Amino acid sequence: MDALLWLSFGGPEKPEDVRPFLENVTRGRGVPPERLDEVEQHYLGFGGVSPINELNRAAIEAVELELTAQGIDLPVYFGNRNWHPMVEDTVERMAADGVKSALVFPTSAYGGYSACRQYDEDISRARAAVGDGAPDLTKLRQFFDHPLFVSAYADAVRTAASGLDDYRLVYTAHSVPVSADAAAGPPSSGGHLYSQQVAEAARLVAMDLGVADYDVVWQSRSGPPRVPWLEPDIIDHLEALHDKEVPAVVLCPVGFVSDHLEVVWDLDTEAAEKAAELGMGFARAVAPSGDQRFAQLVVELIREQLASAPARKLSAFPVAGCTLNGAPCAVGCCEPAQRSRK
Numbered sequence: 398m399d400a401l402l403w404l405s406f407g408g409p410e411k412p413e414d415v416r417p418f419l420e421n422v423t424r425g426r427g428v429p430p431e432r433l434d435e436v437e438q439h440y441l442g443f444g445g446v447s448p449i450n451e452l453n454r455a456a457i458e459a460v461e462l463e464l465t466a467q468g469i470d471l472p473v474y475f476g477n478r479n480w481h482p483m484v485e486d487t488v489e490r491m492a493a494d495g496v497k498s499a500l501v502f503p504t505s506a507y508g509g510y511s512a513c514r515q516y517d518e519d520i521s522r523a524r525a526a527v528g529d530g531a532p533d534l535t536k537l538r539q540f541f542d543h544p545l546f547v548s549a550y551a552d553a554v555r556t557a558a559s560g561l562d563d564y565r566l567v568y569t570a571h572s573v574p575v576s577a578d579a580a581a582g583p584p585s586s587g588g589h590l591y592s593q594q595v596a597e598a599a600r601l602v603a604m605d606l607g608v609a610d611y612d613v614v615w616q617s618r619s620g621p622p623r624v625p626w627l628e629p630d631i632i633d634h635l636e637a638l639h640d641k642e643v644p645a646v647v648l649c650p651v652g653f654v655s656d657h658l659e660v661v662w663d664l665d666t667e668a669a670e671k672a673a674e675l676g677m678g679f680a681r682a683v684a685p686s687g688d689q690r691f692a693q694l695v696v697e698l699i700r701e702q703l704a705s706a707p708a709r710k711l712s713a714f715p716v717a718g719c720t721l722n723g724a725p726c727a728v729g730c731c732e733p734a735q736r737s738r739k
């Protein structure tokens with residue numbers, strides 16, 4: 398292996414980037430323009446800057462230090478699906494630098510179309526764009542059940558909850574169309590891999606915390622209103638908890654690895670405002686991308702792959718997501734949702 402490619406979602410870094418970024422994200426996906434207008438305002442409310450690129454750069458720096466500390470000589474490249482540095486340009490640069498084969502770390506812990514297979518598509522597209530001489534790219538496995546991911550989130554919940562004595566623990570992950578979740582996983586498995594893995598990560602973090610009761614809900618719903626997405630939404634859920642006289646919530650965005658814009662908007666802004674309006678206490682666990690354990694996790698996944706070592710994991714879910722050159726895990730695995738044409 399000659400390198401590591403850090404493959405992420407990407408986000409705008411100035412106001413003029415926002416609209417073209419959103420067009421990239423939603424091209425061909427049937428997201429209504431009204432939804433885009435709304436999301437554009439979320440980004441512009443933060444000066445048109447998503448925190449995601451900066452968070453990725455910081456996490457990459459930590460991984461570079463960890464690689465050096467562990468005596469592994471692997472340059473790290475950074476490329477995104479939706480914004481600069483675009484993965485096509487990065488893979489081009491890797492080829493020009495003489496990289497013949499590289500590992501790929503996708504900044505998503507889960508299976509499913511948006512969380513796994515779409516990163517495979519990014520890898521295929523980037524290799525095709527480069528053509529002859531494109532490096533072989535091996536994607537690292539899903540890590541939602543890795544002990545370092547779980548313990549980083551558990552400590553983040555402890556820290557967030559430290560000022561509250563009676564609270565409900567509520568996990569969130571990005572909603573997806575119900576049809577996409579139904580198609581998540583190998584066709585023989587019965588689907589729902591994404592929502593099942595989110596539920597499992599939530600259970601593992603709760604076990605670490607010694608918390609018996611908690612909820613798993615969804616955030617950042619997109620798409621046309623008539624298409625069903627995973628529910629309940631976090632905002633509706635806060636109302637339901639308020640009706641049950643829950644005094645405070647601690648939100649844990651277990652579906653994500655970093656505090657990017659969907660976290661700072663949907664949770665720290667919208668959900669926090671809703672909680673204030675309901676008179677509920679509110680805290681949010683920090684996502685793990687800045688935790689030293691996250692850098693260690695990435696290097697562990699690299700070592701595991703290089704040594705063909707057994708996966709260190711806390712769940713009984715089969716290891717998945719590790720494929721070559723953008724191949725899906727299995728034929729028909731994690732197919733995208735059917736898009737409405739109009």
Ligand SMILES: CC1=C(CCC(=O)O)c2cc3nc(cc4[nH]c(cc5[nH]c(cc1n2)c(C)c5CCC(=O)O)c(CCC(=O)O)c4C)C(CCC(=O)O)=C3C
Nearest residue numbers: 406408422426436447449505511512571573619657658659
């Ligand atoms: C499962 C999942 C993850 C977790 C896995 C992973 O982390 O990869 C994730 C992450 C993210 N999603 C993000 C942003 C957006 N997602 C959108 C739209 C969508 N997401 C979807 C799913 C997911 N998304 C889906 C099914 C759509 C509908 C369009 C389609 O069918 O593909 C839209 C369009 C506008 C809208 O919200 O309607 C935006 C702007 C950002 C970056 C935030 C920043 O800039 O900091 C991140 C990390």
Ligand SMILES: [Fe+2]
Nearest residue numbers: 511571617659
């Ligand atoms: Fe998204």
